[in-house]
Amino acid sequence: MPKPIPVPDELSKPFWDAANEGRLVIHHCKDCDTLQHPPRPRCRDCGSENLEWKEVSGKGRISTCMVIDDGRIGRMHPDQPFNLATIILDEDPRVNMYSNIPGVPVRQAPEGAAVEVFFEEVSPTQKVPEWRLVG
């Protein structure tokens, strides 16, 4: 499915570079040991600027899944209806990411099911994290 291509900025570039290398990295506060996503200039919890990128397992589960039947993103219109799931990470369920869970028919995504990350090419120079059911 053609997805919009993210344009990295100074803060997000390490995330997207890692995606191109097949790694999922998340902003981590070294002072209070908290993960945060999307990245921010400061820790959401303690305000520290002592942040690093931490590679995570790429394991998670589906929290909720809706279906985009009539959406706003023009590039994705030809593929409607499609899934839009919220994935929560095993490392910290407060950290969530979106996914289209490719390969799962619409309205059949099992909420709570285990998923793992893979990386989908959205342009010749950019991959993005995606998630698929485990097992």
Added chain:
Amino acid sequence: MTQPAGWWRRDKEGTGIWPHRGKVAITGWGQSPVDRRWDGVSMDKTLGAYAMYAAKMALDDAGLKPEDVDGLICCPDSMAGATGGSSAVWAPRPYFEAPYDSEDGLTIVTGGWLQKNMPGLTNLKYNPEQVPAIGEQMGMAAQAVAEGLCQVALVVYTAGNLQGRYRMGGENAGDTVSGNAQWTSVYGQAGLGYTTTGVMQEYCQKYGTTWDDVLAPVVVNEHINGLMHEWSYYTLHEPYALTIEDYKASRFVTYPMRLFDNDRPVNAVGAFIFTTAERAKDMKQKPVYVLNHTGGGGGPLRSSAPTLVEMESWVDRAARMGYEGSGLKPSDVDIFNPYDGYSPFLPISLESFQWKGAKKGDAKDFFNGDITVHGPFPHCSGGGNLGVGRTRTAMYIDGIEQLRGMAGERQVTTRAETAICAFAPGGSAAYLYLSNDITS
């Protein structure tokens, strides 16, 4: 005098009763007819023409003339923007003769345009350019009158949408996304409708219920209430009541969110008159006093998607803040017109504001009870956006009319002395507290 950004905003807990409680009143309202789109031909139905129509109606309601207005608080909002609500810049080309020779008057209406084109607006001393959308706009007007920036404020809110769709242009129509959208739009998540759907799905999981069971009855009730406004979209263009079966048969926009969980994009303008309580005493209508106003966002988003826990905490906070500043308790609130720009806002606001004693998880039973305007729990008696189209004004108009005892067919049969009205999407805290009596 230059004031700091957001100077009017009341967004903190622990500040006590609003110092200007009861010292400002709303004395007039006006509303244009609500059309689906401007037809591109009828010059008496442009957004600009409708702004003047609504303003004149509000002034007539208050028994005032344009010359009496010294504050114009006009929000040049447009609903069809690319991603953030700015004008869609979608007016027909070439433009028309003045005053319709630019976007201003067609896709937006600024205070400057209205001042120039509405006869009699000659005594303005306060006409700010940076005016927020109606939720905070109403608070800004109350605060402006309270602080003496003006004595008679004309509030104009435009709901322009020539495109007739929401946010289909700009980056949403392109190949790349940047800023916050790099985390969301890549996967098709492009706005509050989606985040709200996810939160409601969590709600159903947590409280053991289903989407349709919670939302069908409240959406149907809003349509019934909306049909009791003579100006609403449905009254003018689709004058028949929605049924539970209609709701359940409607197509999905974002499954499980249905068509009728979304408000109709419309072309319409609303207007209101705020003045001092002292001056209001001698005006044409019974004053409706402002007890408090709140604003600001609910709180920081933890991750990519808001969660039910976050949303509930944001609206809980908005309720605490509003009750504190107004001096009201949940049991004091007679009329409850929360925002419904997406129907899932309704269970959250009902429970956070504890209206009629509702607690977390009660919304399904509450909405399946008697919530009609003539019953004991007249929820959203104004019909909200879902009942009239996305004017974002029905909540306020109904609050004023109910407290005046002039809501006609919609007049509730329960006590109607206090009201909460809102344009508060998502975790917004933009609520307005009204009363027809400040003696107690």
